[in-house]
Amino acid sequence: MLVLALHPVAAKIAELLEPHIERQGYELVAVEYHKGTRSSLVRLLVDKPGGGIGLDDLEKLSPVLSDLLDVYDPVTERYTLEVASPGVNRPLSKFEHFAAVRGGRVKVRTHQARDGQKTFTGRLAELSEAGIELDDEISHRRVAIGFGEMARANFEYDFDEHKKKA
Numbered sequence: 001m002l003v004l005a006l007h008p009v010a011a012k013i014a015e016l017l018e019p020h021i022e023r024q025g026y027e028l029v030a031v032e033y034h035k036g037t038r039s040s041l042v043r044l045l046v047d048k049p050g051g052g053i054g055l056d057d058l059e060k061l062s063p064v065l066s067d068l069l070d071v072y073d074p075v076t077e078r079y080t081l082e083v084a085s086p087g088v089n090r091p092l093s094k095f096e097h098f099a100a101v102r103g104g105r106v107k108v109r110t111h112q113a114r115d116g117q118k119t120f121t122g123r124l125a126e127l128s129e130a131g132i133e134l135d136d137e138i139s140h141r142r143v144a145i146g147f148g149e150m151a152r153a154n155f156e157y158d159f160d161e162h163k164k165k166a
Helices: 008-023 055-072 095-100 159-164
Strands: 027-034 040-047 079-083 105-114 117-127 131-136 142-146 152-154
Touching: 008 040, 008 055, 040 055, 055 079, 095 117, 105 131, 105 142, 117 142, 117 159
Parallel strands: 040 079
Antiparallel strands: 027 040, 105 117, 105 152, 117 131, 131 142
């Protein structure tokens, strides 16, 4: 279930392409749409459940997704298509994404500032249908943030923590 609002064009692209991507054994993690003056950008972040996506997978998916976008034609202007891995600091846009990283480090940017702060980074402590609670590293307090307040959210891979375990 998608919990963060997308640009209308990105939402339409996600709605059209997600079933095709899932049928091929992949997950559509996020769709980014950036309107430009001469050309726009459509970025599809795709992953392979249970193993991570490789360059061969992206090479295989890219022309298929490009052809589907040509058929559905959800973008009216010229655009560049990027099909990429979500990376280590993967975006969180679905409830399942937040649930998968519960207890981990996340970074959330809100639409409106709270006490002069728009970016919150810390451990994801609680998760509900309405939003999250995180232990903010800057204010050293637990902060509740509703999904509707979030502009974007990412998992923040903690390299220092993994060094300690090694």
